[in-house]
Amino acid sequence: MLTHLQGDRLPECIEAASATTELPTLRHFAQHLLRDLDAVTAGLTLPWNSGVVEGHVNRIKMLKRQMFGRAGFAMLRKRVLLAT
Numbered sequence: 001m002l003t004h005l006q007g008d009r010l011p012e013c014i015e016a017a018s019a020t021t022e023l024p025t026l027r028h029f030a031q032h033l034l035r036d037l038d039a040v041t042a043g044l045t046l047p048w049n050s051g052v053v054e055g056h057v058n059r060i061k062m063l064k065r066q067m068f069g070r071a072g073f074a075m076l077r078k079r080v081l082l083a084t
Helices: 007-019 024-045 051-067 073-081
Strands: none
Touching: 007 024, 051 073
């Protein structure tokens, strides 16, 4: 379902997981997916993802941790903009 973008199968998977009594953690997780079913279905159906953005955020956070207590915002800004 994840690799083939088959989000339309999600409701039946949630129903099957909610019916199980042997795995209470899985049942609980499946019930929480129902809270925002439209967003989860879109994430499993549409070909777009935010992987590139998350990578940039991770890189900026790493630079910020490295610069903590060493320089001000101006130096951090230059390092973020010039880092490749």
